[in-house]
Amino acid sequence: LVDSKIIADEKINKNLNIVRPTSFKEFIGQEQIKSSLKIAIDASKYRKEALEHTLLYGQPGLGKTTLALLISYEMNSKCRVASAPSIERPRDIVGLLLGLKEGEILFIDEIHRLNKLTEELLYSAMEDFRLDLTMGANRGARCRTINLPKFTLIGATTKLASISAPLRDRFGLCHKIEFYSNDELKQIIFNFSNLINLQLDSDACCSLAKISRGTPRIALRLLKRVRDYAQVMKKTNKISIEIIEKALDSQKIDNRGLDNVDRKFLSFLKLNNNNPIGLDSIAAGMGEESSMLEFVVEPYLIQIGFIMRTPRGRKLTSLGKKYISSNNEKY
Numbered sequence: 001l002v003d004s005k006i007i008a009d010e011k012i013n014k015n016l017n018i019v020r021p022t023s024f025k026e027f028i029g030q031e032q033i034k035s036s037l038k039i040a041i042d043a044s045k046y047r048k049e050a051l052e053h054t055l056l057y058g059q060p061g062l063g064k065t066t067l068a069l070l071i072s073y074e075m076n077s078k079c080r081v082a083s084a085p086s087i088e089r090p091r092d093i094v095g096l097l098l099g100l101k102e103g104e105i106l107f108i109d110e111i112h113r114l115n116k117l118t119e120e121l122l123y124s125a126m127e128d129f130r131l132d133l134t135m136g137a138n139r140g141a142r143c144r145t146i147n148l149p150k151f152t153l154i155g156a157t158t159k160l161a162s163i164s165a166p167l168r169d170r171f172g173l174c175h176k177i178e179f180y181s182n183d184e185l186k187q188i189i190f191n192f193s194n195l196i197n198l199q200l201d202s203d204a205c206c207s208l209a210k211i212s213r214g215t216p217r218i219a220l221r222l223l224k225r226v227r228d229y230a231q232v233m234k235k236t237n238k239i240s241i242e243i244i245e246k247a248l249d250s251q252k253i254d255n256r257g258l259d260n261v262d263r264k265f266l267s268f269l270k271l272n273n274n275n276p277i278g279l280d281s282i283a284a285g286m287g288e289e290s291s292m293l294e295f296v297v298e299p300y301l302i303q304i305g306f307i308m309r310t311p312r313g314r315k316l317t318s319l320g321k322k323y324i325s326s327n328n329e330k331y
């Protein structure tokens, strides 16, 4: 359990090495979501009520946690941050709910991983701000109702379909975070490089943005690797396109942003004579987790037209085949 203040107090938390925007203005892109959230936030401030429960979904690294924290700053309320796998027993969620004060925010990451008992306790908590508890067992069992302060639950998930309908329906606001355009990523890279005292010109930002898979977390990670290379090998904070190319080459990342895992995935499909193959078989063959392949590797390979999903499994496209035939030797 992390109190949002720990993350929020500093723009750069050196221990966690996390950088997060601290206002909607600094949060680049997702304009439609920001404007609809701003209206909901202003309306609830006007009515002096807690914000409606909010569900954010989308691929990893697109900014769900960051948006949840931004909502709490805009609401001027404290945000308690928890991850669903850490809420194992009913008493965990009861403790969290009882610890909330009027108007505070509870953020649950990976909310699709909540267990059934916890989820059921949340139904009445979200709808009626009430906890219905059964105490004792057998004949001695007693029901007890505890009133809760009006709070806001913000849930984040990469798997909207895995959230049960009763839980999903209790969120008044629901937003899908989309992949970012190259221009938006360029701006994110530029802002972040200023924060960590790196000098990147527009071309350098652009070349990093192009290989960031539409994802801010990847953009920031690549920028940090480039910084390491520039500081160690060239003793400079000035990043040119040549330095970016060399740094990425040393990490075996090519000019499309593909790394060894992507190429292994494509080679595996090619080895199978381009017959469709199930994700679990690919994962077993590669020694990786299938959920990692599904959420981290595949979306981008599909987006750039290298693979396709068919009812019988994954298949290389002619573009993917051409790429892997000419690039596999190189790395």
Ligand code: ATP
Pocket: 018, 019, 020, 021, 026, 027, 028, 029, 030, 059, 060, 061, 062, 063, 064, 065, 066, 067, 109, 156, 158, 188, 216, 217, 220
């Ligand atoms: P996960 O699903 O893995 O929990 P997430 O969607 O919650 O990921 P975050 O942790 O919020 O993603 O964001 C990853 C990083 O990208 C953070 O350092 C965050 O500050 C940065 N980031 C994300 N979105 C933006 C944005 N729109 N503008 C600026 N920085 C962003």
